[in-house]
Amino acid sequence: MSEIRPIEWANGTLKFIDQTRLPLEEVIVEAHGYLEAVDAIKTMRVRGAPAIGVTAAYAVAMAAAELDSSNRDSFLQQLSAAGVEIKAARPTAVNLMWAVNRMIAVASSETDTSRIKDRLVTEAVLIEQEDEAINRLMGSHGKDLIPDGGSVLTHCNAGALATAAFGTAVGVIRASWEDGKRFKVFNTETRPFLQGARLTAWEFKKLGIPSTLVVDSAAGMLMHRGEIGCVITGADRIAANGDTANKIGTYTLAVLAKENGIPFYIAAPTSTVDLSLATGDQIEIEQRSQSEVTEFRGIQVAPEGVEALNPGFDVTPAKYVTAIITEAGVARPPYTESLNLAVRSANY
């Protein structure tokens, strides 16, 4: 395929690439009801904040399809209950809540109950199409931040697989590359789930962009040696002041970048900005299973009974973030102003 599209909607069924089986196998899985879509999010077969948002939108449409819409109030009540279930799939990426809320609002605003189910499918398709358009806009806004002849480091997977298409951080790298710039690309393997080794390296290979894989803890040495020109990652939730929750290890990369005088960028749609949170201290951090750390594909690596702590995300304080690339442009500090403006200009 020329464009990586991890999610596809066809005749009431959601098809998605099972990201737990990449890069060795490209397996397309079908979710027939909204609970199967919720399960795909929970098990990280679909992951990445924007992709979770798109999947959640289709999940609301699938939930609606299963309901009797003849009684509008009862329909909306049941849809809202399904929305609560969908939102509980994962706690940190706010795009999940954003997409469900947008779908429920559309349902509530539709007075013609005979049209309501179709209207929800249309809205989910729109969210998916918008996501790709937004990512291409971010690429165009951010591409000149990648230094021609220099180098860039990215973490986890903020590529097409994390979105409807094109990607956020990887999208910016791709846009810069397609613009004719040439630079070295490094990406971290991203323990424990190895999104970098499994997914981002796979995407760069498909894009024909040469990349070099390193363990997470080697990024510091590369920065200290002057081998990294800038760092760019995605985000799972950004507070009003610019504090950013993203994959565990992002905070570390941001501190290392600051210490070595390297710009640190975030690329994320405005749907990732949560203006209801003043700072990142209020962002809920998902604690994932210990076995992701103590086992590798079912093989025990740590001694039996050893306790592990497995936070899925960390919060990078805004002071470490050089700029936040959104579809509305490149936001710079003070973020309380620039992000507010970005969110308002995106919701025209």
Add this chain to the structure above:
Amino acid sequence: MSEIRPIEWANGTLKFIDQTRLPLEEVIVEAHGYLEAVDAIKTMRVRGAPAIGVTAAYAVAMAAAELDSSNRDSFLQQLSAAGVEIKAARPTAVNLMWAVNRMIAVASSETDTSRIKDRLVTEAVLIEQEDEAINRLMGSHGKDLIPDGGSVLTHCNAGALATAAFGTAVGVIRASWEDGKRFKVFNTETRPFLQGARLTAWEFKKLGIPSTLVVDSAAGMLMHRGEIGCVITGADRIAANGDTANKIGTYTLAVLAKENGIPFYIAAPTSTVDLSLATGDQIEIEQRSQSEVTEFRGIQVAPEGVEALNPGFDVTPAKYVTAIITEAGVARPPYTESLNLAVRSANY
């Protein structure tokens, strides 16, 4: 066993725990000639700077045993050639060169050729015994640096398995614990070889010290949240100015510690100090196989053909190091003076 001793010398044979098979299996392997000992170091079945030094000392004794000692000059020449081979096993840990040089010097100083082979065995046994004594001294010097009621983070494995017995950084933690202090212990898994998950977690379990395992990239978040009272690691080579080569990721932890106002300690014997190098820039960093990053126990995790960079070590500039614990005491900045003093007082 009550004390973990990774290396045992018995009747001309070197026995060692195969550390690549821990923690699931405790397999004792025998090296019958010095080339098998060199191979054990190369394949990291024996690893950790002091343990490599002890193994290298026995390797020299084993090489000597295979030689005709009737002609002293020819014997010394061949022993020296074997020494060059042994020193080439791994490039970064200076204890390897230190131990071989010490053994060759002993051989050269022995004028009675009939005694020379026994003398080398005696010296290797002495190096092993000294190493344990040195580690216990480091424990006693460093134990009060671990805050009672606080917490400590260690990286990689600087425990008994990395030494003759007792350990360096883990030895300090153990000495503090045995002194009655109670604190939380965190240890990183240490990609790509997982020495933390496989070896350090195993040692803490045997010692009865509760520990919590985290992926390398989660250490930053813990520090930022105030959950780490101090960081302590071992070292593979320390330059005269205190710049310290240690397992990849150590530099990152040191930067994070500084950024969060947390003391960062190194525990290493003076045999790890290389006064011939003015700064860490001159330390050779071992580049290991890409497959350690792209595969896991033979299972491909990254896409076929993806390039990986796998530096085994990084160099932490002295400015990030709060103190260096040696058998001669706790060295503080300026290290050019304090380390020089430590090395001279140790070589009394």
